[in-house]
Amino acid sequence: MTVPFLDLGAAYRELDGEISAAVSRVLESGWYILGPEVDAFEAEWADYCGVDHAVGLANGLDALILALRALDLKPGDEVIVPSNTYVATWIAVSAVGAVPVPVEPDPATHNMDPERIAAALTEKTKVLLPVHLYGQPADLDPMLTLAREKGLKVVEDAAQAHGARYKGQRLGGHGDIVCWSFYPGKNLGALGDAGAVTTNNADLADKVRVLRNYGSREKYVNEVQGVNSRLDPIQAAALRVKLKYLDDWTDRRREIASKYGERLAEGGLVLPFVPNWADPVWHLYVVRSNSRNELQTNLTEDGIGTLIHYPIPPHMQEAYKSAGFAPEDLPIARQYANEVLSLPIGPQLALSDVDKVCAALQKHG
Numbered sequence: 001m002t003v004p005f006l007d008l009g010a011a012y013r014e015l016d017g018e019i020s021a022a023v024s025r026v027l028e029s030g031w032y033i034l035g036p037e038v039d040a041f042e043a044e045w046a047d048y049c050g051v052d053h054a055v056g057l058a059n060g061l062d063a064l065i066l067a068l069r070a071l072d073l074k075p076g077d078e079v080i081v082p083s084n085t086y087v088a089t090w091i092a093v094s095a096v097g098a099v100p101v102p103v104e105p106d107p108a109t110h111n112m113d114p115e116r117i118a119a120a121l122t123e124k125t126k127v128l129l130p131v132h133l134y135g136q137p138a139d140l141d142p143m144l145t146l147a148r149e150k151g152l153k154v155v156e157d158a159a160q161a162h163g164a165r166y167k168g169q170r171l172g173g174h175g176d177i178v179c180w181s182f183y184p185g186k187n188l189g190a191l192g193d194a195g196a197v198t199t200n201n202a203d204l205a206d207k208v209r210v211l212r213n214y215g216s217r218e219k220y221v222n223e224v225q226g227v228n229s230r231l232d233p234i235q236a237a238a239l240r241v242k243l244k245y246l247d248d249w250t251d252r253r254r255e256i257a258s259k260y261g262e263r264l265a266e267g268g269l270v271l272p273f274v275p276n277w278a279d280p281v282w283h284l285y286v287v288r289s290n291s292r293n294e295l296q297t298n299l300t301e302d303g304i305g306t307l308i309h310y311p312i313p314p315h316m317q318e319a320y321k322s323a324g325f326a327p328e329d330l331p332i333a334r335q336y337a338n339e340v341l342s343l344p345i346g347p348q349l350a351l352s353d354v355d356k357v358c359a360a361l362q363k364h365g
């Protein structure tokens with residue numbers, strides 16, 4: 001590839017000495033489960049998000065599952081989820097025995113449309129679970145208002161939106177509990193799997209803290225049937241290094257996004273739409289084309305790496321066959337799965353490479 005979709009090694013090399021030193025510090029400490037590095041990262045992540053509590057976990061899927069468990073979701077309860085999201089959002093709901101009830105996106109933003117939620121509510125609805133897809137904050141205020149009126153909880157999937165702001169305020173504490181992934185390719189990415197929840201609710205933070213550690217607060221005393229989903233201290237140490245650079249790296253993503261926006265304005269692609277209350281962090285730069293597959297093939301031949309987020313919407317996955325959806329039940333999700341294309345973006349992507357991507361797109365436009 002002339003321009004790879006994302007070069008994770010480049011992020012490591014930029015901070016090489018610092019990450020290696022942080023990892024060595026953990027190796028030499030002899031402390032390999034929870035402990036001071038995890039405590040320190042939790043404090044720094046909570047502080048960054050402007051919230052009272054962060055709890056470090058093994059991955060983003062567990063963050064969602066444990067957030068729902070902390071809210072005491074029961075089998076048969078319903079959770080409102082976006083129809084177009086990564087399947088993890090749905091799987092977390094199913095994992096606690098609850099039922100994912102999909103709501104279509106606002107066609108402009110690709111995020112769950114607050115206007116469509118009311119029609120999906122039933123007596124069994126317990127939680128609204130918006131996703132801040134591609135690093136663009138979802139429109140939270142109408143959802144928070146609806147939740148207050150109906151006595152529902154709000155869980156946010158912020159796995160793609162580290163540092164994004166909604167109406168000026170960083171994500172992390174708008175809903176009852178907010179779920180993060182630090183999967184290597186995310187804007188704040190570990191050297192392997194990692195995740196967290198953030199919240200201003202001390203009781204929910206405490207519940208997740210106990211659940212992640214076999215349901216135990218005191219060694220060999222188990223209050224609930226928890227799981228083992230503890231943030232690894234080596235990952236915590238690496239994340240502490242990268243967190244210092246997150247805002248700088250987000251600025252580089254913004255620069256790339258604005259360059260795409262200017263250069264591709266006339267090209268016949270549908271470009272991302274950013275509402276005036278949103279301050280996105282450009283985890284992905286997603287365009288739409290009705291000849292997406294052909295365009296992707298042409299770009300691949302030109303050495304430009306692209307990906308599709310996501311080619312099959314959750315309701316059309318084999319995994320959800322038993323839920324009995326027809327493909328046409330959620331037409332926007334289905335249409336977007338056929339039209340979306342993610343262009344290269346990342347803090348280590350050179351602006352000269354962005355030029356190459358734009359030139360190739362113009363050639364095939």
Ligand SMILES: *Cc1c(COP(=O)(O)O)cnc(C)c1O
Nearest residue numbers: 059060061086088159160181183
């Ligand atoms: C990455 C991601 C997850 C899952 O995170 P993992 O750490 O890979 O388990 C959940 N939801 C969304 C929207 C994601 O992008």
